């Protein structure tokens with residue numbers, strides 16, 4: 001993914017900047033946001049990591065973004081389309097390294113279709129850059145909101161397995177589904 005900025009209607013996907021620091025810290029220390037992600041991260045550790053690595057490190061990987069609302073540009077979440085390392089369980093291709101979609105929204109932004117809009121735009125952009133291939137979402141089987149979002153995006157549950165002491169559901173779609181047909 002080469003894009004640094006992706007328009008998604010009410011929200012944009014963009015890279016992190018210094019002004020996001022407090023919102024990011026509040027986000028990863030929030031019990032609701034982290035309920036199915038191993039619990040809230042301790043504030044001191046988050047601050048130390050940001051001091052050491054810098055805020056830009058949060059979205060340094062190609063395909064890693066923050067979600068921001070228009071017109072203020074304020075942080076409302078995170079979204080990434082990156083490769084799932086072979087050392088993780090849960091793969092649908094022999095070599096692993098599938099494209100994996102991940103997302104988190106601030107609690108106050110849930111229920112407005114913002115994650116759906118951001119993910120749709122990101123997948124359309126990826127489909128314009130990359131050949132058709134499987135894209136996966138891995139989420140705790142207990143994470144109903146995440147599974148609903150996956151289903152609305154067109155992902156189909158393909159398997160369950162254990163990771164981090166919890167049952168995970170892997171859902172899959174082909175990136176080609178998001179390709180916008182070219183005008184003749």
Ligand SMILES: CC(C)(COP(=O)(O)OP(=O)(O)OC[C@H]1O[C@@H](n2cnc3c(N)ncnc32)[C@H](O)[C@@H]1OP(=O)(O)O)[C@@H](O)C(=O)NCCC(=O)NCCS
Pocket residue numbers: 032033034036037102103104105106109110111112113114115116117138139140143145146148149152
């Ligand atoms: C997973 C998560 C991003 C889903 O957020 P969400 O707001 O429910 O997802 P969507 O963007 O698809 O929005 C769907 C909701 O918006 C509503 N909505 C309103 N306008 C909409 C629109 N134009 N399009 C789609 N949905 C719309 C839907 O009806 C639905 O409402 P409901 O929750 O009452 O059913 C969010 O719950 C979250 O951040 N959870 C914590 C982090 C996490 O667990 N992430 C997953 C890790 S794998």
